[in-house]
Amino acid sequence: MTVRFSDGKVELKAARPNSGYRVYVPEQKNPGEVIVYFYNNDTAYQVRAFYNYGKPDSKVTKYQWSDRRNQSVDG
Numbered sequence: 001m002t003v004r005f006s007d008g009k010v011e012l013k014a015a016r017p018n019s020g021y022r023v024y025v026p027e028q029k030n031p032g033e034v035i036v037y038f039y040n041n042d043t044a045y046q047v048r049a050f051y052n053y054g055k056p057d058s059k060v061t062k063y064q065w066s067d068r069r070n071q072s073v074d075g
Contacts, residue, residue, distance in 0.1 A: 003034050003049040005056040010034045010049050 002013040009031045017023045017038050024037040033050040044063040051057065 001036050001047050001049070005049070005051070008032055008051060010051070010056075012036065012049075 001015045004011040004013055010033055012025065012028070012034045015023045015025055015036045015038075021038045021040050024039065026035060026037070028034055033048060036047045038045045038047065042065060046061040046063065047058065048061075049056070049058045
């Protein structure tokens with residue numbers, strides 16, 4: 001993911017997923033932050049680019065879900 005930080009704004013320049021992943025770019029509601037998701041069948045990464053106390057920063061959060069098709073639930 002490539003972003004541009006300028007005058008308190010963050011602009012998404014490119015978001016290219018690695019092989020086996022897809023990319024989702026939701027509507028960006030805050031000009032000071034960009035959020036992009038890269039995902040496949042069992043893992044998603046949220047990549048955020050933002051200003052932190054006036055300085056460019058970023059954070060990656062990993063989400064993983066298990067395959068529940070073969071699990072039984074006692075009820």
